């Protein structure tokens with residue numbers, strides 16, 4: 441049985457004043473029935489780790505360099521994330537792929553670097569609007585899965601987030617059937633490549649305009665094991681109802 445995961449990606453948002461939101465989340469969910477994770481900007485990782493020291497809330501980086509250290513001004517390595525107390529790192533987010541021209545091959549190298557440091561990876565994939573309109577979604581997903589993932593992964597150390605690029609921050613989401621089709625497809629590709637045991641154990645998150653009002657129906661979709669939430673993860677008022685919806689989804 442895959443444990444559900446509510447993950448928040450703060451992107452380039454948040455200063456130390458916003459750590460108060462994490463206190464509120466911890467207070468609202470003292471003994472969560474699902475995993476909770478927040479990926480704050482790198483400047484807040486160690487503060488958030490200290491804050492969540494006696495709570496299962498996991499803290500993640502938002503990217504990492506492929507190298508362990510070196511002359512890469514402005515970058516952060518998996519070793520540094522680990523040292524700061526992060527347990528996970530998000531890789532291949534479409535904003536990284538666009539803003540920093542990260543390719544599938546880069547994402548795979550980053551994943552190898554992160555896994556080598558004992559970090560767990562959340563690898564993001566997803567089609568653009570043009571690709572969906574051209575009915576190429578599954579082909580794009582297959583290509584990204586094939587090229588972004590290392591050859592050796594487990595359900596313990598890897599999570600996949602399906603984030604249609606056109607659904608990120610737009611208020612638009614695919615239909616529930618469309619989400620289900622892609623998640624079922626990802627599951628079948630993973631089983632094919634890694635074998636049924638590993639393939640079935642990898643958690644699949646949906647991301648893109650998830651909010652309190654649509655979370656429950658999305659969490660009902662087959663092979664959706666949680667969400668990667670952007671804007672609605674920034675405050676406890678918005679994120680807590682999503683966490684609760686995920687907790688409720690395992691009771692129904």
Ligand SMILES: O=C(CO)COP(=O)(O)O
Nearest residue numbers: 449608609648649670671
């Ligand atoms: O990109 C996302 C999470 O990584 C989704 O962002 P929004 O929830 O703001 O659409």
